[in-house]
Amino acid sequence: MKTSNPVLARLGQAAERERAAGYAPTGPYGQPGYPQQPGYAPQGYGQPNPAAPGYPAAPGYPAAPPTVAPMSIDDVVVKTVTLLGILGLSAAAAWVLVPDALxxxxxxxxxxxxLALGLVISFSRMANPALVVAYSVVEGVFVGMVSxxxxxxxxxxxxxxxxxxxxVFFVMAMLYKVRAIRATPKFVRGVTAAIVGLFAVMLINLxxxxxxxxxxxxxGGPLAIGFSLVCIVVASLSFVLSFHEVEEGVRMGLPQRYSWTAAFGILVSLVWLYIEILRLLSYFQGDD
Known part of the structure; x- marks a missing residue:
């Protein structure tokens, strides 16, 4: 379970602790694995049953079910769509209910x-679905007001x-799927450094x-246009990091609730990309 990504390494450690508490990783062909319990034996004819020496185990006889299911790509897709739906509803509600003066x-x-919720989620050692949903609601208000x-x-x-x-999102997803862009260690370090650098510049500018x-x-001048273009490129490349984290999380057998954390990463990139595109479009229509 080696990975160069510090976030995945941290989540992997949390997953190991949950396995120790009763979680079983997936078995061959993706079916759930099962912890061995007294009185049960591995499936298959003729295999020795340690609970009853001399008697083979019954084929396909299940052990106790795993206490925590592993995440899958479908889980991340569902959670991402859910968060986008919550964000959209929150944005629409804020647009209608908040007076222009406010x-x-x-x-x-x-x-x-x-920002505060995002930092807590990013640096948390455990997946917290409630915080992720709360972040989606708050970001919906932010997106609604900006829009x-x-x-x-x-x-x-x-x-x-x-x-x-x-x-842009679907183009990046397609490029990642066909492996036109690969999340190599060098690529991950470069994009991560670019993200940190850009946010530092934006904070200083603020x-x-x-x-x-x-x-x-x-x-709205040439410098602003250039800066927004750089932000859009980096925000687009950040999707590659998110897709890679999802694949690695599934491979590592992270618990299902960590799909909320993966969906959170995609949502952050989508909001950032949207705001930068909104700004860039405004530069070609007049001053903010």
Whole structure:
């Protein structure tokens, strides 16, 4: 169960602890494996039964069922769609219910709460579905408020950004599926470093903006366009990291509830990509 990804390594350690508490990994061909219990023996004719020497075990006779099921790709797909549905409903509700005068306040508040929840989820050693769902709700408010603000300035821009976001996502999924892009250790380190670097730059830019300094990164000029393009490229490549983590998590036999953590990673990339595409489109239609 070796992996160069620190997140997967941490989750793998948690999975090992759960196995020690009664979880059994999958067996051949993906069927659930079963912990050996007194009185049961491996399936198959003629195999010795340690609980009853001299008597073969009955074919296919199950042991006690595993206490925790392993995650699968289907689990991640279902959880991702669920989180997107929650985010969409939350965004729609915020769009309709929050008055125009409070859009900016709700936008900033949701961004701060979402950042806090995201950090807790990212650095947590255990999967927490409740926190992931809460994050989706808060991010829905954030996305709804940002979308409402941009749509009030540029009619139709939200639909364009949504279509472009999911278009990029499906293209990256296809490229990963055919192995046109591979999550090699060097690739993972490079994209991870780029993500950390970009968020550091955005944080510094935000702090400077609060003190009245305009760096030009979000002003709509050539520098802002270039910065958004870089962010869009890196956000797109981050899907490769998420797809790789899902595959590795399934291979490592992580418990099923860790599919929420995998879906959370995909959701974060989708929201980031959407916001950057929304910004980029606005630069070609006028100032923010």
């Amino acid at each position: 859009v900016r306040t709700a936008w900033i508040g949701a961004a701060l709460v979402g 409402k603000a941009f749509e009030s300035l540029y009619n139709g821009i939200v639909l364009q950004a949504v279509v472009a976001t999911f278009g 702090v400077l903006a609060l003190f009245g300094f305009d760096t030009g990164l979000r002003s």
